[in-house]
Amino acid sequence: MTRFDSLSLTFNDQGLVPVIAQDHVSGEVLMLAWMNAEAVAQTLETKKVTYWSRSRQAFWVKGETSGHVQTLVDLRVDCDRDCLLAVVEQVGPACHTNRRSCFYTSVVDGAERELMKPES
Amino acid sequence: MTRFDSLSLTFNDQGLVPVIAQDHVSGEVLMLAWMNAEAVAQTLETKKVTYWSRSRQAFWVKGETSGHVQTLVDLRVDCDRDCLLAVVEQVGPACHTNRRSCFYTSVVDGAERELMKPES
Numbered sequence: 001m002t003r004f005d006s007l008s009l010t011f012n013d014q015g016l017v018p019v020i021a022q023d024h025v026s027g028e029v030l031m032l033a034w035m036n037a038e039a040v041a042q043t044l045e046t047k048k049v050t051y052w053s054r055s056r057q058a059f060w061v062k063g064e065t066s067g068h069v070q071t072l073v074d075l076r077v078d079c080d081r082d083c084l085l086a087v088v089e090q091v092g093p094a095c096h097t098n099r100r101s102c103f104y105t106s107v108v109d110g111a112e113r114e115l116m117k118p119e120s
Numbered sequence: 121m122t123r124f125d126s127l128s129l130t131f132n133d134q135g136l137v138p139v140i141a142q143d144h145v146s147g148e149v150l151m152l153a154w155m156n157a158e159a160v161a162q163t164l165e166t167k168k169v170t171y172w173s174r175s176r177q178a179f180w181v182k183g184e185t186s187g188h189v190q191t192l193v194d195l196r197v198d199c200d201r202d203c204l205l206a207v208v209e210q211v212g213p214a215c216h217t218n219r220r221s222c223f224y225t226s227v228v229d230g231a232e233r234e235l236m237k238p239e240s
Contacts, residue, residue, distance in 0.1 A: 002232040018138050020149055027147030029140055032203045044227060076223040077232070079215050083152045085223040095199050103196040103205040107164060112122040112197070 006040035010082040016052060019084040021094060024073040030094035031102040033060075035084065040075075047072045049086055068092040093119050126160035130202040136172060139204045141214060144193040150214035151222040153180075155204065160195075167192045169206055188212040213239050 009017055016034040023030055033051040035043065039059060042050045049070035053060040063069030074087040095102040098118035106113045129137050136154040143150055153171040155163065159179060162170045169190035173180040183189030194207040215222040218238035226233045 004227045004230055004232050018152060020140050020152065022149055029142055029149065029205050032138060032140065032198065044230070075227045076235070077225040077227065078152065078222040079217050079219075079224070080222070083222075085149050097199050099199075102198040102200070102203075104199070105197040107124045107195045107197065110124055110164070112124050115196070 004044075004077075006037040006044075008081065009037065009040065009077070009084075010080065011037070012082075014054075016054070017082055017084055019051065019086050021049065021070060021086045021088050021090070024087045024089055028101055029103060030070075030088070030090055030100070033062075040084070043072055043086070044075060049088055063091060066092075068094065070094070124164075124197075126157040126164075128201065129157065129160065129197070129204075130200065131157065132202075134174070136174070137202055137204055139171065139206050141169065141190060141206045141208050141210070143210055144207045145209075148221055149223060150190075150208070150210055150220070153182075160204070163192055163206070164195060169208055183211060186212075188214065190214070 011017055015036045018032055019035050020032050021030045036052045039050045039052045049062045049072055051060045069091050070088040073089055076085040093100050099116050104116045106115050131137055135156045138152055139155050140152050141150040154174060156172045159170045159172045169182045169192055171180045189211050190208040193209055196205040213220050219236050224236045226235050
């Protein structure tokens, strides 16, 4: 059994790994964001999914201000150890546009089609 | 209706966007890889999911040598236009380790646990 060490991941030149958040029940892909080693460790410890905000250059405990928290159900590492999959319980919309998922635009026959509306 | 232009995406400083591949039936997240604008355009045109290999610095038509092809079912753009979700039909394993998904390692109580074996 290998102990998991967040420092064993392969980070990009900004010290980050991409993290895919997936709904633990529906399997829906909700969003992609980034973590540094400390955010990975905090997420595992607190079970509150915590990203690194590249725009604010600060930790971002998902839902801390909006209430749209993500509770960690399972964290998975990919074969190259340079990407994570966070299986989560998502309260409300995951997207800052108030939609359940950030992936609400589909490309159909060369045109963009909106798949879901913001929640009210 | 907005025409989709792959050049309208937000690429990183290497000209790439991360792409999540998801099984169109099971919803399983299979892998994450990268595309440049040309790979996005080729994928839409051919329906054969085509990445940009960062290690080989070349186009990578998924499954071209292994036979484990990904056929595009739907391509989705996220709210920030800097990440894509490719909903795909996957033949055989998506992972180069011969597992269905690259995310076969789970972190449970601080230890790594293998969730699936290579297909034979």
